[in-house]
């Protein structure tokens with residue numbers, strides 16, 4: 263088992279990553295709880311929920327809220343529905359919320375916990391590879407009709423307990439999604455980790471030791487950045503490598519066409535190409551492309567319009583006066599934020615789509 267301590271301004275918490283650790287959850291919590299409210303979804307709960315709660319106090323009161331999977335759950339309606347269930351279960355300020363699932367469950371449960379009676383403890387139990395990213399850094403949110411994650415706060419969990427056994431049931435598309443974010447972290451902050459990933463034949467969700475190591479290395483890169491920059495100023499922006507075009511692709515192709523990570527991987531390919539051109543660095547682009555190919559990442563975007571993607575990129579909250587601020591790499595491990603003007607971007611996206 264690997265343990266990483268994340269220091270937040272008011273508190274710090276441990277991220278435990280291991281195989282089978284769902285059976286000893288209580289040992290990995292900072293204290294014991296009498297009243298526990300578990301939020302999960304129907305793809306996950308039947309496999310893992312009982313294991314996770316089995317080590318809690320024998321007389322603890324456990325209430326389960328199992329919802330339908332999917333991003334639609336991060337809605338205002340669901341938010342109030344869950345609060346209603348929490349009042350019904352008579353949770354007091356000393357109760358605990360357990361978020362068992364991927365990023366959707368983590369974001370939703372975390373936001374609920376952050377506002378129920380002005381905030382009660384919550385613990386993330388991630389079941390996706392991508393959730394290594396959302397479970398560290400303290401961002402929790404639900405969606406508004408205007409856009410994703412627009413109603414939210416910074417609210418760190420009191421612990422993260424990550425059992426890699428749960429990854430065995432994760433669909434391949436979601437495995438790709440998570441590894442895109444891991445290779446992003448490697449590019450931003452760990453050249454050795456990048457070599458390991460690029461030199462490996464195929465993604466393998468069955469290899470537990472490897473998963474523990476990969477997730478821990480990714481979490482360490484992210485932790486270093488969020489500790490230095492808890493509230494989204496300069497450093498944290500670097501985590502957006504690949505996300506400017508990635509977000510545009512997700513929105514333009516229609517959410518759900520690609521997973522978040524698949525879109526980010528394409529966005530990274532674009533950002534790395536632009537970086538090589540701008541800085542003349544060797545970013546192992548050929549190897550990255552072949553890594554994407556052999557792991558069945560989508561590589562072509564035949565139906566998307568370059569100009570519409572550029573307009574989306576300009577709408578990104580990180581862009582100012584039509585110039586787009588993109589994260590590029592001067593070298594592996596050396597990210598920078600660069601302004602890219604409309605024409606340069608339009609030409610680059612056009613040739614990228616060809």
Ligand code: ADP
Nearest residue numbers: 305331364365366367389390392393428431432
């Ligand atoms: P993330 O944002 O971390 O990628 P999501 O919450 O969007 O995760 O989950 C992606 C999908 O995978 C959802 O449909 C969810 O129900 C499903 N899922 C998550 N974890 C598992 C798992 N361990 N086994 C099977 N399905 C899972």
Ligand code: ZN
Nearest residue numbers: 443505522526
């Ligand atoms: Zn992301």
